[in-house]
Amino acid sequence: MGGAAVQEPGSPAAGDEHQDGYARGLSARTVQMIAIGGAIGTGLFFGSGAAIEQAGPALILAYLIAGLAIFVVMRALGELLLHRPVAGSFSDYATEFLGSSWGFAVGWTYWLVWVTTCMAEITVAGNYIQYWFPGIPVWVTSAVMLGVLFAANLISVKLFGEAEFWFALVKVATIVGMIVLGILVLLPLGIGPDEGPTLSNLWADGGVFPLGLAAALLSLQIVMFAYIGVELVGVTASEAADPKVTLRRAINSLPLRIGLFYIGSLVIIMSVQSWRAYHEGESPFVSVFSSIGIPAAAGIVNFVLLTAALSSCNSGIYSTGRMLHTLSLKRDAPALFSRMSSRSVPLPGLTLSAGVMALGIVINLVSPEQAFTYLAAFAAAGIVFVWGTLLVCHLVFRRRVARGEVAAVDYRLPGAPVTTVLALTLLGLVVVLLAFTADGRLSLIVGAVWFLLLPVGYRLSRRRQRAPRS
Numbered sequence: 001m002g003g004a005a006v007q008e009p010g011s012p013a014a015g016d017e018h019q020d021g022y023a024r025g026l027s028a029r030t031v032q033m034i035a036i037g038g039a040i041g042t043g044l045f046f047g048s049g050a051a052i053e054q055a056g057p058a059l060i061l062a063y064l065i066a067g068l069a070i071f072v073v074m075r076a077l078g079e080l081l082l083h084r085p086v087a088g089s090f091s092d093y094a095t096e097f098l099g100s101s102w103g104f105a106v107g108w109t110y111w112l113v114w115v116t117t118c119m120a121e122i123t124v125a126g127n128y129i130q131y132w133f134p135g136i137p138v139w140v141t142s143a144v145m146l147g148v149l150f151a152a153n154l155i156s157v158k159l160f161g162e163a164e165f166w167f168a169l170v171k172v173a174t175i176v177g178m179i180v181l182g183i184l185v186l187l188p189l190g191i192g193p194d195e196g197p198t199l200s201n202l203w204a205d206g207g208v209f210p211l212g213l214a215a216a217l218l219s220l221q222i223v224m225f226a227y228i229g230v231e232l233v234g235v236t237a238s239e240a241a242d243p244k245v246t247l248r249r250a251i252n253s254l255p256l257r258i259g260l261f262y263i264g265s266l267v268i269i270m271s272v273q274s275w276r277a278y279h280e281g282e283s284p285f286v287s288v289f290s291s292i293g294i295p296a297a298a299g300i301v302n303f304v305l306l307t308a309a310l311s312s313c314n315s316g317i318y319s320t321g322r323m324l325h326t327l328s329l330k331r332d333a334p335a336l337f338s339r340m341s342s343r344s345v346p347l348p349g350l351t352l353s354a355g356v357m358a359l360g361i362v363i364n365l366v367s368p369e370q371a372f373t374y375l376a377a378f379a380a381a382g383i384v385f386v387w388g389t390l391l392v393c394h395l396v397f398r399r400r401v402a403r404g405e406v407a408a409v410d411y412r413l414p415g416a417p418v419t420t421v422l423a424l425t426l427l428g429l430v431v432v433l434l435a436f437t438a439d440g441r442l443s444l445i446v447g448a449v450w451f452l453l454l455p456v457g458y459r460l461s462r463r464r465q466r467a468p469r470s
């Protein structure tokens with residue numbers, strides 16, 4: 001093999017599970033729910049109204065195509081995780097297969113994606129609280145909720161996992177409940193409105209592509225970003241009990257989750273009522289529950305939206321703290337962030353991340369609609385970069401396996417490298433499509449500024465590495 005040493009999958013390496021100081025406090029049950037919850041967010045519960053209005057029933061096909069690409073990304077990540085399960089998987093794999101500059105870029109980009117996402121989510125959560133308590137300022141409730149989630153993450157990874165388990169359970173129960181009620185309404189049982197609910201709504205009102213193929217293609221960018229968070233299961237690698245079994249099961253169940261929670265719910269939503277009944281700024285779930293005759297439909301969905309926002313922020317605090325810890329171990333971040341608390345959590349990383357997220361509350365207090373627009377725009381460009389880099393890492397990994405430089409694992413992405421290239425192509429198409437909408441162009445501009453700043457940060461980190469670490 002040309003003298004190359006074969007690295008056994010899961011063998012100790014810099015920053016891996018044997019050296020990073022984490023405790024395995026996440027049970028299989030918790031990791032499964034994190035995997036489920038990560039794939040369900042406000043994009044489905046609230047944002048899908050705008051997507052339905054833009055694409056009509058073709059949105060179902062867009063979710064299906066994007067879901068297949070996301071499954072490829074996750075199976076590629078799963079193969080890399082079985083090769084070497086690490087908490088900072090995205091950054092570590094980029095460093096191992098593409099070089100230190102890529103690892104630096106991916107790590108800091110993923111950190112900022114979740115920080116900016118949480119800035120928006122925690123403020124949105126404050127707005128949801130105002131539904132019941134309009135007299136309490138948004139910044140007060142946002143600050144309290146951020147503090148509670150931060151404290152939960154500090155206490156132990158087990159407490160984080162339990163919180164995420166129940167957040168995810170609320171979201172899953174809501175979707176399953178809506179699907180079951182929708183099916184009952186569609187059956188000739190006399191439940192719900194006498195006229196309107198029928199599967200033919202999926203094709204009878206203007207066809208599957210009522211607004212044309214171009215509209216369906218443009219919806220891909222909305223759909224792809226609704227899947228942000230599905231990759232969170234990869235961050236749990238160093239804290240999951242029996243990760244090689246747990247992570248495999250979580251990833252393998254992804255097609256079922258996408259089929260049930262996204263495809264299934266959209267089929268019901270657009271069967272109970274024509275796609276023309278849904279609009280931007282309105283939750284399709286409120287509309288469906290109201291049409292079925294569920295009392296307090298708006299209040300129920302508002303609670304679920306609050307849960308989804310808190311779940312996103314909870315996961316964001318967890319993942320950003322771990323990513324800073326990983327970056328520090330590689331000396332891509334100050335040494336301070338490599339420290340762990342007595343409870344085996346990355347205290348300095350969690351503290352900085354939550355502190356930066358708190359700036360979002362201050363920004364919201366000062367007047368910041370424009371600022372939040374830019375922050376949210378970055379998450380769109382950043383997550384595509386992270387997913388795309390994972391796919392490229394997988395291609396390099398497979399090439400090294402073929403050359404005998406690393407050992408193959410028994411969990412392989414089907415159809416690779418063809419499926420890997422196809423998923424990369426779809427991500428590339430999404431980037432191109434961004435240029436055709438105002439919000440998309442903003443994402444590209446903000447992303448371009450960030451990626452111009454990364455080389456500066458990388459050079460500064462190299463200078464710091466030359467100095468001896470105390």
